[in-house]
Amino acid sequence: MTSCTLKKEERSEHYCESHSSMKIATFKVFRGDINGGAEVEYKVPVEEGMVVLDAIHYVQKNISPDLAVRWNCKAAKCGSCSAEVNGKPRLMCKSRLDDFDLSKEIRVYPMKSFPVIKDLACDVSWNFEVNKKIAPFTPKPDTDWKMSQRDIDRVQEFRKCIECFACQNVCHVIREHDLKPKFAGPRFFVRVAGLEMHPLDTADRLEALKDDMGIGFCNITKCCTEVCPEDIHITDNAIIPLKERVVDRFYDPLKMFFRKIWGK
Numbered sequence: 001m002t003s004c005t006l007k008k009e010e011r012s013e014h015y016c017e018s019h020s021s022m023k024i025a026t027f028k029v030f031r032g033d034i035n036g037g038a039e040v041e042y043k044v045p046v047e048e049g050m051v052v053l054d055a056i057h058y059v060q061k062n063i064s065p066d067l068a069v070r071w072n073c074k075a076a077k078c079g080s081c082s083a084e085v086n087g088k089p090r091l092m093c094k095s096r097l098d099d100f101d102l103s104k105e106i107r108v109y110p111m112k113s114f115p116v117i118k119d120l121a122c123d124v125s126w127n128f129e130v131n132k133k134i135a136p137f138t139p140k141p142d143t144d145w146k147m148s149q150r151d152i153d154r155v156q157e158f159r160k161c162i163e164c165f166a167c168q169n170v171c172h173v174i175r176e177h178d179l180k181p182k183f184a185g186p187r188f189f190v191r192v193a194g195l196e197m198h199p200l201d202t203a204d205r206l207e208a209l210k211d212d213m214g215i216g217f218c219n220i221t222k223c224c225t226e227v228c229p230e231d232i233h234i235t236d237n238a239i240i241p242l243k244e245r246v247v248d249r250f251y252d253p254l255k256m257f258f259r260k261i262w263g264k
């Protein structure tokens with residue numbers, strides 16, 4: 001996109017005069033840190049094909065070089081540019097400006113469920129701590145690695161996750177109730193589903209799902225599925241089958257009876 005060639009002091013109120021003939025979008029961007037902050041308004045000239053991340057980069061380059069934002073691939077693959085755009089968690093690099101009503105302001109905020117580090121960058125490290133507690137893929141030592149295509153197709157969906165944490169951000173168990181210590185969240189139910197449904201995996205994660213990961217707190221609202229940029233059917237294909245396995249194991253009276261008799 002076109003760069004503003006004026007010196008900073010020649011610009012008036014975040015608005016670049018050299019773009020006065022172009023369509024201008026108004027952004028309200030959160031500026032601040034863990035102690036608080038406020039919205040700052042930026043006027044950004046719009047070019048064809050621009051996404052929200054382009055607008056943030058325009059602001060960084062031409063108006064506020066200290067605006068903090070995390071991004072990497074700009075191709076919807078690294079998962080690092082997640083933010084709340086007009087209140088909805090999205091990848092900024094996948095949010096085209098022509099999908100917004102540019103006569104209205106576009107608000108860009110960091111994800112609400114995680115502590116803000118600065119501006120649009122927040123601390124998502126809790127997610128990586130949850131991830132470390134999940135038993136990894138555990139094939140038999142003598143496995144011959146043969147799998148049917150149907151089994152591969154089933155787990156492939158879960159491997160599409162790019163760890164953008166939009167689902168974690170929107171889940172009310174984390175966002176409103178802040179049950180982080182007891183609840184792993186939809187991203188990690190997706191990961192566990194990919195492992196538990198893998199035909200060659202031998203580890204058992206059902207007790208951890210029930211006790212440590214708190215799958216019982218999920219009441220299947222499907223908010224996580226609605227925001228997933230990879231279109232993973234988080235609730236239907238990962239969470240519900242895992243819940244069924246937990247119920248079968250721990251709450252089915254007939255199975256509990258036989259387990260008592262045969263000890264497994």
Ligand code: SF4
Binds near residue numbers: 172222225235239
């Ligand atoms: S379906 Fe479950 S995991 Fe997904 S947002 Fe709702 S409560 Fe959270």
Ligand code: SF4
Binds near residue numbers: 166228229232
């Ligand atoms: S499951 Fe979807 S929304 Fe959740 S972290 Fe993965 S890609 Fe993002």
Ligand code: FES
Binds near residue numbers: 075
């Ligand atoms: S920059 Fe990588 S997903 Fe947006």
